[in-house]
Amino acid sequence: MKNNHRFRRVATAALAASLLVGGLAACSSPGNAGAEGATADDIATALQTETTLTVWGWAPQLEPIVEAFEAKYPKVHVNLENVGTGNTHYTKLQNAVKAGTGAPDVAQIEYNALPQFALSDALVDLKDFGAEELKDNYTESTWGSVSLNGGVYALPQDSGPMAMFYRADVFEKHGISVPATWDEYVAAGKKLHAADPNAYITSDTGDAGFATSMIWQAGGKPYTLDGNTNVSVDLQDEGAKKWTGTWNQLLKDDLLAPVTSWSDEWYKGLSDGSIATLIIGAWMPASLESGAEAGSGKWRVAPMPTYEEGKAAAAENGGGGDAVLKQSKNKAAAYGFLQFANGPEGSKIHAANGGFPSTTADLQSESFLNAESAYFGGQKINEVLVQASKDVVPGWSYLPFQAYANSIFSDTVGQAYGSKGDLNGGLQAWQDATAKYGQQQGFTVSTK
Amino acid sequence: MGWAFVGPFMVVFVLVFIAPVLYAFYLSLFQNQMVGGDKFVAGANYLQALSDPQFWDSVTRVAVFLVVQVPIMLFLALFAALALDSGRLRASSFFRISVFLPYAVPAVVATLMWGFIYGPRFGLFGSLNDFFGLDLPEPLSSSWVLAAIGNINTWEFTGYNMLIFYSALKVIPAELYEAADLDGAGTFRVIRSIKLPSIRGAIGIASIFSVIGSFQLFNEPNILKALAPNSISSYFTPNMYAFNLSFAGQQFNYAAAISIIMGVLTVVVAYIVQISGSRKDA
Numbered sequence: 222m223k224n225n226h227r228f229r230r231v232a233t234a235a236l237a238a239s240l241l242v243g244g245l246a247a248c249s250s251p252g253n254a255g256a257e258g259a260t261a262d263d264i265a266t267a268l269q270t271e272t273t274l275t276v277w278g279w280a281p282q283l284e285p286i287v288e289a290f291e292a293k294y295p296k297v298h299v300n301l302e303n304v305g306t307g308n309t310h311y312t313k314l315q316n317a318v319k320a321g322t323g324a325p326d327v328a329q330i331e332y333n334a335l336p337q338f339a340l341s342d343a344l345v346d347l348k349d350f351g352a353e354e355l356k357d358n359y360t361e362s363t364w365g366s367v368s369l370n371g372g373v374y375a376l377p378q379d380s381g382p383m384a385m386f387y388r389a390d391v392f393e394k395h396g397i398s399v400p401a402t403w404d405e406y407v408a409a410g411k412k413l414h415a416a417d418p419n420a421y422i423t424s425d426t427g428d429a430g431f432a433t434s435m436i437w438q439a440g441g442k443p444y445t446l447d448g449n450t451n452v453s454v455d456l457q458d459e460g461a462k463k464w465t466g467t468w469n470q471l472l473k474d475d476l477l478a479p480v481t482s483w484s485d486e487w488y489k490g491l492s493d494g495s496i497a498t499l500i501i502g503a504w505m506p507a508s509l510e511s512g513a514e515a516g517s518g519k520w521r522v523a524p525m526p527t528y529e530e531g532k533a534a535a536a537e538n539g540g541g542g543d544a545v546l547k548q549s550k551n552k553a554a555a556y557g558f559l560q561f562a563n564g565p566e567g568s569k570i571h572a573a574n575g576g577f578p579s580t581t582a583d584l585q586s587e588s589f590l591n592a593e594s595a596y597f598g599g600q601k602i603n604e605v606l607v608q609a610s611k612d613v614v615p616g617w618s619y620l621p622f623q624a625y626a627n628s629i630f631s632d633t634v635g636q637a638y639g640s641k642g643d644l645n646g647g648l649q650a651w652q653d654a655t656a657k658y659g660q661q662q663g664f665t666v667s668t669k
Numbered sequence: 670m671g672w673a674f675v676g677p678f679m680v681v682f683v684l685v686f687i688a689p690v691l692y693a694f695y696l697s698l699f700q701n702q703m704v705g706g707d708k709f710v711a712g713a714n715y716l717q718a719l720s721d722p723q724f725w726d727s728v729t730r731v732a733v734f735l736v737v738q739v740p741i742m743l744f745l746a747l748f749a750a751l752a753l754d755s756g757r758l759r760a761s762s763f764f765r766i767s768v769f770l771p772y773a774v775p776a777v778v779a780t781l782m783w784g785f786i787y788g789p790r791f792g793l794f795g796s797l798n799d800f801f802g803l804d805l806p807e808p809l810s811s812s813w814v815l816a817a818i819g820n821i822n823t824w825e826f827t828g829y830n831m832l833i834f835y836s837a838l839k840v841i842p843a844e845l846y847e848a849a850d851l852d853g854a855g856t857f858r859v860i861r862s863i864k865l866p867s868i869r870g871a872i873g874i875a876s877i878f879s880v881i882g883s884f885q886l887f888n889e890p891n892i893l894k895a896l897a898p899n900s901i902s903s904y905f906t907p908n909m910y911a912f913n914l915s916f917a918g919q920q921f922n923y924a925a926a927i928s929i930i931m932g933v934l935t936v937v938v939a940y941i942v943q944i945s946g947s948r949k950d951a
Contacts, residue, residue, distance in 0.1 A: 312916045319919075341703055427899055450704045479789065481896055486788055622703065628917035631898040639811055639899035658918065663704030 258349030259553040264560070267553035273298045274551060274558055277314065278329030278543070279306045280378070282571040286562045289570055293561070297554055307331070311624055318343040318548070326549035327558055330375055331541030332366035333430070336621040338544065339374040340449055345545040346372035350556045358564070362537050362613040363579040369618075370449065375542035376563035377579035378571060381502025382609035383434055383525050383538045386509070389598070390519045391420065391494045399523050403467040406498075406526045410476040413497055421478035422471070424496045427638040428482060429630035430538060432464075435500070437536035437617045439463040439528060443652075444620045452620060454656050455669040456648040463528055465644040472641055488512040500525060502538035503606040507575040510596045517595070522602045524609060533612040540579065577606065584610060622662060626655045690932075697926035701919070714926035723904040724927060728934070730815065731906050735883040735938075738819040743875060745823065746830035751860060753831070754838040765835070769828035776825065780892040783821045784809075788896070809897040818889045826882070830875045837871035838864060873946035877939050884935045887912070907931045 259267070276287065276299055287299045302325065304313045311334055317324035318341065330338060338344050352373045356364055363377035385400075392399065392409075395416045400406040410422030425431065436443060441460020445453045455461075471477050478496050480486045490496035492515035499505065509520060527534050543563055545555045561567050568580040572589060583589055584607045593599045620626055633654055637647030652668055659666040672679075700710045718724050749768050758764055771779065786793040787808040798805055808817035841863065849859050887908040894901040903917070904910035907927060915924035 308917065315919060337703075481898060484896060485785065486792075622918075625918040628913060629903055631894075632902045632904070635899035661702070661920070663702035 258351075259556065261351065264350065264553045264557045267551065268294045268557040269296055270554070271296050272551050272554045273300065274327060274555055275300045275302065275325040276327045276329075276543075276558070277302050277304050277310065277325040278327075279303050279310060280329055280571075280576070282378075282574040282576045283329070283562070285574055286567045286570050289566065290558060290561050293566075294557075297558070299558065308624060308628075311337075314338070314343075318546070322548065324546045324548040326551055326555040327543055327545055329378070329541060330544050331539065332363070332537065333433075333619045333623045333627070335367060335375055335541070335544070336369055336446070336619055337624060339369045339372070340621040343547055344374045345547055345549070345552055345556075346374065347376065347545065347556065347559070348373050350553075352376065352556075355564075358581060359579050360581060360584065360610050360613075361615060362610070362617075363540065363542070365615065365617070366537070366540075367542055370446070375544040376559045377540075377542040378563050378568070379504060379540045379576045380579040380610060381504050381537055381539040381577065382606060382613055383438065383500060383502055383536050384606055384609045385498055385500055385523045385525050386505060386520055387498040387523060388494045388516070388519050389521045391497045400526050401524075402530050403526045403528055407467060407470050407476075410471055411474065414474075414476050420495050420497060421490075422476055423498045423500065424478035424480040424482065424487060424490060425468075425471075425638075426477075426479060426481045427631055427635040429627035429634075431482075431500075432630070432634060433619075434502075434536040434538040435464045435468070436461045437614060438525060438534050440534070440614055442616055442618075444618055444623075446618055446621065450663070451665045451667075452659055453667040453669075454620070454652050454659070456652040457645070457669060461648055462645065465648065467528075469644055472638065472644065475641070492516050494519065502540065503577040503609065504539060506594065506596065506602060518598045520597055521600055522597060522605045524605060524612070533608075534614050535609040535612040536617070537613055540577075542579070620655070620659075621664070622655075622659060625658055626651070629654050629658075690929075693925040693928055696922050697929055699922045701922055703919070710922075714923050715930065717923065718926050718930055724907065724910060724930075727904045727907045727910050728931075731884055731886055734815060734819060734886065735880060738822060739876065739879040739883060741819075742823045742827055743830060743872070743879065746827045746875070747834055747872070749827065749831040750834035750838060751864065753835055754864070755856070765831075768831055771825050771827075772829040774825070776888045777892060779825055780821060780889045783817070783824075784893055784896045787817055809893065809900055811900040814890075814893065814897060814900040818886070818893065821889050822882075822886075826879070830879070833871050833875050834868055837868035841867045869946070873943060876942050876946065880939050880942055881935055884931065884938070 274297060276283065278301070283301055287301045291297065291299055304310055310329070314324065314328055314330075315338075318338070324343075330344075335344075355376065359377045360380060362382070363380045367373055367375045367377055387399065391397075391413070395413055397409045397412055398405075400409045406422065413420050413422055433443075436456075437460075439460040440463070441456075441458050443454060443456045443458060443461060445455075447453075478490060480490055480496065487496070491499070491509065491513040494516070506522075509516065524533060525535050543559050545552055545559065549555045563580075565580070565582060568578050568583050572578045572583050578584055578589075590603050590607060591601055592603055594602050630651060633651035634644065634647035636642075636650070637644050656666045656668050697714050698709060698711055699707055700713065701707050749764075752758060753761055753765055774782075784792075789795050789798075789807045789809065794805055794808060797803055806813050808814070808820075845863050845867075846859065849863060854862065885908055886906045890901050890905045891909055891912070894905070903913040908931070911924040911927045911931070914920040914927070
């Protein structure tokens, strides 16, 4: 009896130990099955075989794309799951990757989150499926965003070249001409606020995505990646300083509406014109139409102001694509889905449903360029936005832990916003905190 | 035989309480890196937490919150309960339900509602400033936001604590009041010598709940963060810190260590409150 007890205890301990070890092993190697490519024939065959694909994404355009895909390939059944938007989605995806099981076949991933998943070996290098040939189908900047370390880790879906959305009625009322340079922009901000203390040239309470895009436009390259583990962070480079030089003036003189983006107050300000411009990605028109109906007919689009007169420059703000997970058991079919969703067929459906495409064919199509937007008083807004996509400054990259870096933006740069202090100091603090995190995560981080 | 009776409870208790705590403790002994994977680090996470200024910043903040907000809320609740119990209120059941009602509003909804009220430009505060030409401080600015959260919590939980006190007052035997009446005791004497001593247990319980609630502060600041990102940092309270570390930073192990430390700290403080409450009996 006594022996029996001891045996049981030993057995339990052994079982527990093996479970723990098993758990650890599962953590450390998230499917390193090596290169698993497929030829065009393999992919075509896979699409004619009974299969079920799971797709995670929150873009509203995915639904009609999936419908069209299933109609074309009736043997492939797609489970489209919306597990959350942005960070919620990435957290779930990261957990599934870490657990070694439960990840979808295909996931929507924004450009700034892509390095995190690509470098942690969660995504399939689509070069093995011949994705390299598709390069010319997409704009240079979006293709640059999905090409990391010599691989291709997603196919672009939408893009967000930045432009200046402005209230023509407010500008006209106060006799302000549309600013073409940042100096003119600051002057316009001063003039507007002096004429009407309730009106602001724009709103900004600090937003990591906006700040990085602004540094991008100014020619800054704060994040560089060398191999898988060497990262450098330099938020004090010339581009960053150019941006803070302009933005500090607006901040110190109280010319930025103290209203947080996407809040109720924000939409109110966009509706009544107390927020007169927005420097934001080309996907904004759909949100304006639904969130600020009262602004209909009063908004217009112009190229983003620049630092040097007559020298166009823009940046990407948001946007993303779709990637195939290494955990997928149907990689060929999953890539087939990507070819459809992010190729000519899918991108047409995407654009028809209010998305801003990344495919050059759609961006150049007559019907897209000539579309007149009633909300924008009949302006052919796509002409301006497409030109912006061509003016995006090349050579930008994000950090492999950008999601975390963005989450601590308000702890650092946000403090400078709150106290109306010097944004350069805030950027320095952000750089330090980001570098510290990178080191904790095992990267070799250099700062300047 | 005894085990058969407590068995069902023990199974659930072990599954939903003991196991997660042990698992968190187990996690807290490791470190996971994007480059390098998992490794056993023993107590390194704990040492790091104890010397982490952001962690202590958050602990200090909830401690200040506790020392200021809890007494105010409990005093208001006690006052309301005594007023109800005095029997001198008109429409006392209406009073009771209206004080209690905020507790029935989900914390998320309550916080959103207060967030709109606090809005400096288009919210009620903005309107008051405009209409009366006042210069009220901005509730969502970094120097006022803790007080603004304290106000939300007081609004939410005063009614709940009032109900605890009121039910304790209800079970005081009527003979005591009759005896006090015969002895010629006035209202305040009755409160001081009969009512308060009788509900000391209830006050103790309410205090402990409030202490735990303060240390676990999460919903209100986390929701207001969307409205005031620069006033509420990612390490505003210990719970928010742990949450952001694990879900934004994938530092599950360090977050587990912080949770364990906070758990221990809460137990210690709650215990001190209990001891100091019961010592008066002696």
